[in-house]
Amino acid sequence: QQPVQSPQAVILREGEDAVINCSSSKALYSVHWYRQKHGEAPVFLMILLKGGEQKGHEKISASFNEKKQQSSLYLTASQLSYSGTYFCGTDTFSGSARQLTFGSGTQLTVLP
Amino acid sequence: KAGVTQTPRYLIKTRGQQVTLSCSPISGHRSVSWYQQTPGQGLQFLFEYFSETQRNKGNFPGRFSGRQFSNSRSEMNVSTLELGDSALYLCASSFDLDTEAFFGQGTRLTVV
Numbered sequence: 001q002q003p004v005q006s007p008q009a010v011i012l013r014e015g016e017d018a019v020i021n022c023s024s025s026k027a028l029y030s031v032h033w034y035r036q037k038h039g040e041a042p043v044f045l046m047i048l049l050k051g052g053e054q055k056g057h058e059k060i061s062a063s064f065n066e067k068k069q070q071s072s073l074y075l076t077a078s079q080l081s082y083s084g085t086y087f088c089g090t091d092t093f094s095g096s097a098r099q100l101t102f103g104s105g106t107q108l109t110v111l112p
Numbered sequence: 113k114a115g116v117t118q119t120p121r122y123l124i125k126t127r128g129q130q131v132t133l134s135c136s137p138i139s140g141h142r143s144v145s146w147y148q149q150t151p152g153q154g155l156q157f158l159f160e161y162f163s164e165t166q167r168n169k170g171n172f173p174g175r176f177s178g179r180q181f182s183n184s185r186s187e188m189n190v191s192t193l194e195l196g197d198s199a200l201y202l203c204a205s206s207f208d209l210d211t212e213a214f215f216g217q218g219t220r221l222t223v224v
């Protein structure tokens with residue numbers, strides 16, 4: 001089952017902050033965040049694992065609330081290059097195996 | 113290092129035909145996942161292969177199938193194509209589900 005992302009779209013001015021939320025109806029092993037620019041492949045931003053470990057290489061922060069089965073991505077002091085569609089992926093058990101399922105995306109536009 | 117390679121990049125097929133898409137993962141990656149991307153639908157999970165075994169499958173009809181070879185290269189096959197199968201098909205490779213996934217550029221399939 002797809003995670004639910006909110007908001008669906010957000011428009012910012014350069015330097016402003018934004019928060020993108022992701023929630024799941026299933027227990028989560030991990031949450032993944034990716035950004036996709038128009039006409040390009042999705043690019044990895046961050047993984048948040050149960051127990052608090054985080055793996056990422058962008059100057060972007062995120063939180064993972066295991067009990068609430070939610071994650072939030074925090075974009076601070078946004079830059080023009082942050083524009084794109086952000087997808088959260090939830091690693092959950094489906095049937096007999098784990099599965100990485102993505103939400104429908106949040107379109108972020110940063111204006112000068 | 114070489115990225116994920118998907119071939120072909122573009123494909124036009126007629127309804128009722130079948131098609132095979134190929135994905136060559138990053139060397140050393142054993143997990144390959146396939147996604148269908150259409151406007152407004154985000155990334156829909158098709159299936160994931162790990163060490164030549166399908167570990168999980170999304171909610172797609174049996175016309176969608178795949179396989180993975182011993183060198184981790186993966187193929188996806190769609191039989192009896194329908195107009196609604198027109199989409200961008202992305203594959204992603206990783207060491208496993210808890211690690212960063214790298215996406216290919218995708219194969220854009222158009223069914224006419």
